[in-house]
Amino acid sequence: MSEVAALPQASAATLVHSIAARFGIFGLNAVTGIITARLLSPEGRGELAAMALWPVLIAGITTVGVPSALIYHGRRHPERLRELTASALALAAVAGGVGTVVAWPLIPIWLGQHPAWVVSAAQFCLLGTVVNSLVLTGRAAWEARGDFRRSNRAQLAAPLLTIAALVVLAAAGRLTPATAAFAYVAIGIPVLAWILYALARQGRTEPVPASPRPAAPPDAPAWGQLLHYGSRSYGVDLFGVLALYLDQALVVGLLVPEAMGIYAVGLSLARIINAVHGSVATMMFPKVVGLAPAVLTRSIARAARLGALTSAALGLGIIATGPVLVHVLYGSAYEAAGTLLPVLVLQVILAGVTQVLMQGLLAADRPGAATLTQFLGLALSVPLFLVLVPSLGARGAALSLLASTAIRLALTIACYPLCLRAPLPQVWIDRADIAELTARLSSLVRATPSARLRAGEAE
Numbered sequence: 001m002s003e004v005a006a007l008p009q010a011s012a013a014t015l016v017h018s019i020a021a022r023f024g025i026f027g028l029n030a031v032t033g034i035i036t037a038r039l040l041s042p043e044g045r046g047e048l049a050a051m052a053l054w055p056v057l058i059a060g061i062t063t064v065g066v067p068s069a070l071i072y073h074g075r076r077h078p079e080r081l082r083e084l085t086a087s088a089l090a091l092a093a094v095a096g097g098v099g100t101v102v103a104w105p106l107i108p109i110w111l112g113q114h115p116a117w118v119v120s121a122a123q124f125c126l127l128g129t130v131v132n133s134l135v136l137t138g139r140a141a142w143e144a145r146g147d148f149r150r151s152n153r154a155q156l157a158a159p160l161l162t163i164a165a166l167v168v169l170a171a172a173g174r175l176t177p178a179t180a181a182f183a184y185v186a187i188g189i190p191v192l193a194w195i196l197y198a199l200a201r202q203g204r205t206e207p208v209p210a211s212p213r214p215a216a217p218p219d220a221p222a223w224g225q226l227l228h229y230g231s232r233s234y235g236v237d238l239f240g241v242l243a244l245y246l247d248q249a250l251v252v253g254l255l256v257p258e259a260m261g262i263y264a265v266g267l268s269l270a271r272i273i274n275a276v277h278g279s280v281a282t283m284m285f286p287k288v289v290g291l292a293p294a295v296l297t298r299s300i301a302r303a304a305r306l307g308a309l310t311s312a313a314l315g316l317g318i319i320a321t322g323p324v325l326v327h328v329l330y331g332s333a334y335e336a337a338g339t340l341l342p343v344l345v346l347q348v349i350l351a352g353v354t355q356v357l358m359q360g361l362l363a364a365d366r367p368g369a370a371t372l373t374q375f376l377g378l379a380l381s382v383p384l385f386l387v388l389v390p391s392l393g394a395r396g397a398a399l400s401l402l403a404s405t406a407i408r409l410a411l412t413i414a415c416y417p418l419c420l421r422a423p424l425p426q427v428w429i430d431r432a433d434i435a436e437l438t439a440r441l442s443s444l445v446r447a448t449p450s451a452r453l454r455a456g457e458a459e
Contacts, residue, residue, distance in 0.1 A: 021152035021279075026272040028159030030329075033268045035166045036180050037261070037330045044177045046257030049264045050114055051122040051181035053248055054103060055188075059132030060241030062099035065230025066091050067140035068237060068285075068362060073225050074144025075289050080222060085141040085199065087222035089134060091230075096133030100126050110253045121178045128185035131192050138195035143282060151282075154195055161187035233362060235371025242378050247385065247401045254389045255397075263394040265330050266337035269322065270344035273314045277307040277352025285359040293364060293422040300360035301425035304353045305433045311352055315345040340398045347402040353427055354409045360425075361415055369419040370412070377408030 037045050070088040074081045104123055111119045139151040165183035169175040248267070252260055280303050288296045318325075323338030330337070361370040381404030388396030409427075416422045 023275045042258040042261035045261030047177040050252045052184040055128035057245045058099040058129045062095045063237045065234035068233045069226040069230035070140045071144045083222045092133040092137040096130035100129045131188040233367035239374030250385045251397045265334045266340035273311045276311045280307045281355045288363045293420040297422040304356040311349045343398040350405045357412045369415045373411035
């Protein structure tokens with residue numbers, strides 16, 4: 001195994017677990033989408049998106065870089081992780097509260113074409129922003145410890161509880177766009193309660209690890225360390241969230257609810273394959289911190305390629321079966337979403353490669369460069385949306401999203417030689433990548449309990 005392999009062999013099982021968990025998350029989210037699409041119609045699905053989008057979006061854009069800073073400093077100074085976690089949660093609560101106050105009067109302006117009850121419900125959904133901010137930070141505390149399984153469980157809990165709430169509402173005959181939106185927001189409360197309880201219990205029982213690096217000086221408080229790194233990496237968090245939700249935030253103000261509902265269904269189906277690159281990116285960031293630029297670049301690039309190879313295989317399956325899936329799962333009213341899948345699947349693959357490459361810049365302590373590339377790519381996307389969405393509708397939104405992602409990928413690649421003085425990362429897939437992925441999958445299959453049992457019986 002090469003020293004620059006995408007992931008150490010010992011981490012392969014953890015990666016597979018993370019990818020499986022993320023597929024579970026996307027699958028459960030798809031179930032919630034199917035329930036609401038079937039019972040609310042395209043117009044109702046579009047109204048739901050207009051209301052439920054904001055607490056997730058505002059929480060994501062008001063992180064002040066705290067989750068990334070917690071992972072970075074937690075990995076470098078594990079002996080201070082408890083103190084860093086407490087400070088990060090406090091900062092997240094304040095930032096989420098400020099975001100709620102600022103966004104409250106802006107929602108009626110952007111949703112002016114929607115009924116008054118949709119606008120009011122969207123504002124009340126904003127009250128879930130602080131909860132979402134704390135959940136993001138709590139998961140980062142686990143990832144700083146290398147505990148990706150608990151982080152994945154927290155992500156799985158949210159859609160599971162949402163499905164339960166939607167089923168109860170539907171059985172009671174009270175499932176409407178507004179009640180569904182409130183269900184999406186309210187389930188964050190029990191998830192947050194579990195995260196805080198588990199972190200508090202873990203903090204009382206786990207031993208304080210020795211730091212591999214000199215301890216920070218006493219005059220460097222935890223919140224100061226977090227804000228110092230977070231202020232520089234904040235743009236990555238900000239524009240990363242905008243890359244996921246800016247299109248929906250723009251489209252919800254430019255399209256009628258019915259078209260928005262169709263676009264949301266297509267996007268939800270295409271983003272199932274983001275589970276691969278999302279898992280790889282989450283694991284690569286803490287693992288490549290401190291590596292030499294050349295080694296870091298090769299490791300990150302190989303991880304991005306292997307993720308792209310896996311995502312492309314899954315994406316082709318979605319494109320081939322997409323129109324049938326949309327008809328069977330969501331209903332004939334959403335058939336137009338099937339025509340958007342080729343564009344949206346390609347966009348998700350390119351976005352995943354960009355996401356993984358971005359982790360290399362963060363791990364090399366170049367968050368400013370990562371921020372600039374994200375900003376330029378998204379800034380160029382806004383005029384595309386404003387021009388193409390009114391003329392082409394949902395397809396214009398998909399094309400604008402693809403163009404923006406391609407620009408961000410090109411700029412991110414260019415940052416490696418310009419900022420790290422490293423070679424351009426190889427993002428094109430070659431035969432060696434196919435052979436390595438095949439070998440890794442074969443070894444994992446042979447390592448499963450059922451495979452070992454069959455081997456024993458054969459002997």
